[in-house]
Amino acid sequence: MSDNTQKRLISVLATAIAFVLASRLAEDLVEAPEVRGVGDDVKEALLQASFSLVSAIVASFLIRRAIGSR
Numbered sequence: 001m002s003d004n005t006q007k008r009l010i011s012v013l014a015t016a017i018a019f020v021l022a023s024r025l026a027e028d029l030v031e032a033p034e035v036r037g038v039g040d041d042v043k044e045a046l047l048q049a050s051f052s053l054v055s056a057i058v059a060s061f062l063i064r065r066a067i068g069s070r
Contacts, residue, residue, distance in 0.1 A: 001067055010059045022048055034043035 006063055006067065009063050010056065012060065013059035014052070014056040017058055018051045019047075019057065022051045025051075
């Protein structure tokens with residue numbers, strides 16, 4: 001598998017993982033107030049950044065492990 005293909009797979013898998021985690025856990029972790037403030041926006045941004053970082057690491061690990069087993 002070429003390096004470009006690996007990078008694409010990692011990007012796609014990371015995006016999918018981040019979407020699933022963010023959509024399912026964000027509702028539980030962040031309460032939606034009646035009026036959103038700057039603090040709420042900062043919490044949401046940090047939460048999304050964390051999910052993106054973790055999902056990129058997990059996707060990279062999964063792809064490298066799948067390729068290494070071949």
